[in-house]
Amino acid sequence: xxxxxxxxxxxxxxxxxxxxxxxxxxxxxxxxxxxxxxxxxxxxxxxxxxxxxxxxxxxxxxxxxxxxxxxxxxxxxxxxxxxxxxxxxxxxxxxxxxxxxxxxxxxxxxxxxxxxxxxxxxxxxxxxxxxxxxxxxxxxxxxxxxxxxxxxxxxxxxxxxxxxxxxxxxxxxxxxxxxxxxxxxxxxxxxxxxxxxxxxxxxxxxxxxxxxxxxxxxxxxxxxxxxxxxxxxxxxxxxxxxxxxxxxxxxxxxxxxxxxxxxxxxxxxxxxxxxxxxxxxxxxxxxxxxxxxxxxxxxxxxxxxxxxxxxxxxxxxxxxxxxxx
Amino acid sequence: xxxxxxxxxxxxxxxxxxxxxxxxxxxxxxxxxxxxxxxxxxxxxxxxxxxxxxxxxxxxxxxxxxxxxxxxxxxxxxxxxxxxxxxxxxxxxxxxxxxxxxxxxxxxxxxxxxxxxxxxxxxxxxxxxxxxxxxxxxxxxxxxxxxxxxxxxxxxxxxxxxxxxxxxxxxxxxxxxxxxxxxxxxxxxxxxxxxxxxxxxxxxxxxxxxxxxxxxxxxxxxxxxxxxxxxxxxxxxxxxxxxxxxxxxxxxxxxxx
Numbered sequence: 001x002x003x004x005x006x007x008x009x010x011x012x013x014x015x016x017x018x019x020x021x022x023x024x025x026x027x028x029x030x031x032x033x034x035x036x037x038x039x040x041x042x043x044x045x046x047x048x049x050x051x052x053x054x055x056x057x058x059x060x061x062x063x064x065x066x067x068x069x070x071x072x073x074x075x076x077x078x079x080x081x082x083x084x085x086x087x088x089x090x091x092x093x094x095x096x097x098x099x100x101x102x103x104x105x106x107x108x109x110x111x112x113x114x115x116x117x118x119x120x121x122x123x124x125x126x127x128x129x130x131x132x133x134x135x136x137x138x139x140x141x142x143x144x145x146x147x148x149x150x151x152x153x154x155x156x157x158x159x160x161x162x163x164x165x166x167x168x169x170x171x172x173x174x175x176x177x178x179x180x181x182x183x184x185x186x187x188x189x190x191x192x193x194x195x196x197x198x199x200x201x202x203x204x205x206x207x208x209x210x211x212x213x214x215x216x217x218x219x220x221x222x223x224x225x226x227x228x229x230x231x232x233x234x235x236x237x238x239x240x241x242x243x244x245x246x247x248x249x250x251x252x253x254x255x256x257x258x259x260x261x262x263x264x265x266x267x268x269x270x271x272x273x274x275x276x277x278x279x280x281x282x283x284x285x286x287x288x289x290x291x292x293x294x295x296x297x298x299x300x301x302x303x304x305x306x307x308x309x310x311x312x313x314x315x316x317x318x319x320x321x322x323x324x325x
Numbered sequence: 326x327x328x329x330x331x332x333x334x335x336x337x338x339x340x341x342x343x344x345x346x347x348x349x350x351x352x353x354x355x356x357x358x359x360x361x362x363x364x365x366x367x368x369x370x371x372x373x374x375x376x377x378x379x380x381x382x383x384x385x386x387x388x389x390x391x392x393x394x395x396x397x398x399x400x401x402x403x404x405x406x407x408x409x410x411x412x413x414x415x416x417x418x419x420x421x422x423x424x425x426x427x428x429x430x431x432x433x434x435x436x437x438x439x440x441x442x443x444x445x446x447x448x449x450x451x452x453x454x455x456x457x458x459x460x461x462x463x464x465x466x467x468x469x470x471x472x473x474x475x476x477x478x479x480x481x482x483x484x485x486x487x488x489x490x491x492x493x494x495x496x497x498x499x500x501x502x503x504x505x506x507x508x509x510x511x512x513x514x515x516x517x518x519x520x521x522x523x524x525x526x527x528x529x530x531x532x533x534x535x536x537x538x539x540x541x542x543x544x545x546x547x548x549x550x551x552x553x554x555x556x557x558x559x560x561x562x563x564x565x566x567x568x569x570x571x572x573x574x575x576x577x578x579x580x581x582x
Binding site: 028029030031032033055056058075076077078079080081082083085086087090091094095097103104105106107108110111114125126127128129130131132133135136138168169170171199200201202203204205206255257261262264312315316317318320324325 | 355356378379380381387388390391392393394395396397398399400401405406407408409412416442447448449450451452453454455456457458459460461462465466487488489490491494499500501502503504505506507577579
């Protein structure tokens with residue numbers, strides 16, 4: 001076995017790489033490829049005061065907020081498609097004032113990770129000129145000045161220094177993000193941390209490249225030689241990754257293209273019911289997250305029959321027979 | 326005349342508008358927005374490319390997606406990229422100008438600005454919504470856009486509680502002054518009427534009202550005074566349009582009620 005082997009248990013990976021107060025970013029988008037197993041482990045380990053940076057991560061962010069782990073969040077979209085126009089814990093925590101939020105757009109959050117990945121302090125865009133994304137800062141200047149982990153400003157508007165016309169040419173500069181840790185779920189990885197993602201990659205790759213540490217959970221660990229057969233499909237390289245954990249069904253109840261579909265029974269019916277009611281929510285946490293030892297015990301509660309009903313068709317990558325209401 | 330629902334009317338109005346817009350690409354969200362894009366492709370503009378901000382490009386659906394990241398937008402697409410590439414394609418005005426964005430929001434004002442962030446004070450909100458997602462990006466840079474809205478006084482407001490997505494901001498020349506490069510909204514499609522924006526004032530006016538409604542009744546549901554003088558009764562969906570919409574666009578009736 002190579003010294004560079006990064007296989008470890010999820011418990012150890014979270015213990016080693018996720019700490020109170022860390023800036024963390026989560027891969028996936030809405031109800032696909034959310035790193036749910038790791039999110040549950042973070043809740044189980046009672047990690048607190050997290051600072052989250054995300055584009056449009058629906059389910060993972062919402063459960064982490066509901067689990068009491070998050071103090072502040074920079075985000076573009078706190079919804080989950082047609083499963084939740086606005087995620088329930090996200091909404092409740094902001095309305096109650098227990099979660100500090102800074103709003104950006106999806107492109108801006110992507111550019112912020114990309115700047116971090118490129119090692120430059122900011123990137124420019126034309127998006128949001130004239131809007132309240134520019135005018136209203138969730139993290140005020142004073143708050144930012146007191147915390148050296150935050151950029152001094154939410155964003156800056158600058159004239160294009162190369163402009164040689166009379167035409168107005170202003171750009172919004174958004175500050176780089178370099179998370180302490182990024183957590184993603186993938187289809188396949190090897191023990192060294194080379195990763196192959198299938199389907200849309202959202203901003204996962206920018207997030208990974210920008211991060212000091214990266215935890216990858218995956219459906220299957222494969223041999224490096226298998227990944228070498230299709231190098232153009234390997235988007236993440238071993239030396240970008242800190243920990244690799246094989247976690248089948250690791251994104252449930254969200255989808256993993258080619259492996260399984262999202263679970264509408266969970267997302268449309270079960271989750272809204274428990275997330276709306278604080279007693280029900282506590283029961284969910286106790287029974288499904290804190291009260292189980294690991295992912296395997298959680299999956300036993302969901303049941304084999306339910307999981308089998310989500311298995312993806314080999315051709316289309318989802319389950320066309322799935323009941324989606 | 327065929328019987329139809331107001332939701333079907335909205336999708337057909339949008340499909341016709343895509344043809345009128347003469348664009349190569351439709352950038353859409355989920356729900357009625359996807360349904361409208363599919364209706365455009367199946368009924369009025371078969372060559373148009375359906376594009377999602379997640380990076381799914383030239384999508385062909387067998388089933389309606391539940392989100393922009395649904396595996397159903399991936400299978401059969403011509404390209405699967407990521408957010409960085411998707412937004413670059415619309416910010417770059419070579420391709421951005423060829424694109425029509427479809428938006429939606431909780432509130433809209435007379436200049437077509439949209440709010441999908443909060444009701445009440447941003448720092449102490451009464452209701453918190455999802456936030457921009459890609460809407461602000463789309464409204465900032467695409468060549469043309471349209472918005473789906475539900476008509477009502479709480480939706481068509483004098484002043485937005487938060488300006489998430491830029492329309493014409495505070496009037497003529499405002500987009501240019503702040504440096505926005507995209508084209509601004511063309512059409513607002515509601516459950517009872519459609520609205521466009523005056524070339525000179527950039528203010529919303531009543532463009533058409535659906536059969537069974539009157540301009541005066543539409544004004545009653547809007548919090549600001551709008552010009553009713555140019556309004557015509559909208560042409561209802563034809564039997565042919567309805568048949569394709571029901572049998573080919575959303576046979577599972579995931580969006581159609």
